Amino acid sequence: MEEPHASPSQPDSEHYREMASKLRELARQFRFPGARQELLTLALRYERRADQLDARSAPAISDQEHD
Numbered sequence: 001m002e003e004p005h006a007s008p009s010q011p012d013s014e015h016y017r018e019m020a021s022k023l024r025e026l027a028r029q030f031r032f033p034g035a036r037q038e039l040l041t042l043a044l045r046y047e048r049r050a051d052q053l054d055a056r057s058a059p060a061i062s063d064q065e066h067d
Contacts, residue, residue: 013057016050019043 020043027039 013050013053016046016053020046020050 023039023043023046027036027043030036030039
């Protein structure tokens with residue numbers, strides 16, 4: 001996997017989705033079902049975190065559109 005980019009701000013939802021995608025790709029390469037499942041579970045947690053970040057920022061975006 002690539003080195004994470006240094007950023008002074010919090011990662012956004014796109015970052016979490018990118019990491020989830022990389023974890024799924026890595027899981028496909030694993031031979032052992034237990035390890036593969038752990039990576040897939042972690043990928044799912046990253047996707048859920050991305051969804052939470054999107055939901056948190058959605059009201060702010062819709063408020064700006066009405067201005």
